[in-house]
Amino acid sequence: MRNTDNVIEKEGVRRAGEKIAEADLVLHMVESDDLEDAGKHIAQFSNPDNKRVFTIVNKVDLTGDQAGFRENRYYISAKTGAGIDALIRAIHEQAGFRNEGGSAMISRRRHIDALNRAQRHVKQGEVALNELQAGELLAEELRLAQQALSEITGDFTSDDLLGRIFSDFCIGK
Numbered sequence: 001m002r003n004t005d006n007v008i009e010k011e012g013v014r015r016a017g018e019k020i021a022e023a024d025l026v027l028h029m030v031e032s033d034d035l036e037d038a039g040k041h042i043a044q045f046s047n048p049d050n051k052r053v054f055t056i057v058n059k060v061d062l063t064g065d066q067a068g069f070r071e072n073r074y075y076i077s078a079k080t081g082a083g084i085d086a087l088i089r090a091i092h093e094q095a096g097f098r099n100e101g102g103s104a105m106i107s108r109r110r111h112i113d114a115l116n117r118a119q120r121h122v123k124q125g126e127v128a129l130n131e132l133q134a135g136e137l138l139a140e141e142l143r144l145a146q147q148a149l150s151e152i153t154g155d156f157t158s159d160d161l162l163g164r165i166f167s168d169f170c171i172g173k
Contacts, residue, residue: 020051025094029056032063032075052094056087114151121145 004010020026055073060066060082067075067083074090076083125141128134 023051025091026051026053027056027091028053029058032057032059032065054087054090054094111152114148118145118148121148 004013057065057073057075058078060075061077061080065075067077067086069075069086069090074083074087076087078084121141121144125138125145128137128141
């Protein structure tokens with residue numbers, strides 16, 4: 001991120017700043033030959049919440065440096081994959097991911113709850129269709145399952161829009 005007079009680039013910098021504000025973890029990637037300027041780049045973005053920042057030094061394959069973690073930096077090669085596994089493990093650890101015995105990793109209790117609700121709605125929809133031949137009940141259960149999943153994905157549905165419109169609108173006054 002840098003200061004610029006280019007309108008399009010300014011918009012990109014603004015959007016990147018918004019994403020940084022929303023992030024739990026900031027990944028700051030620099031090329032190995034740009035390492036001296038890394039501190040300047042980090043200082044340019046606002047970090048009022050004191051978010052964790054991982055500085056990632058790429059292209060160690062060109063410099064002959066050893067991949068891995070040292071001096072509070074992750075040294076990697078995106079080209080060869082060197083150091084990537086250690087970086088991914090560090091990101092997972094920072095984000096609170098844990099392996100629940102399978103291949104899927106779930107990061108938060110609310111995600112587990114949302115997945116359980118979605119699964120329950122799908123099963124109830126299956127019962128509605130197979131035992132009651134009620135397609136309309138299946139559709140409603142699938143809608144509820146999608147709503148539970150959107151708590152994880154952050155999807156915005158038409159129901160969300162109506163809820164926002166009418167949350168500040170009082171009928172009858």
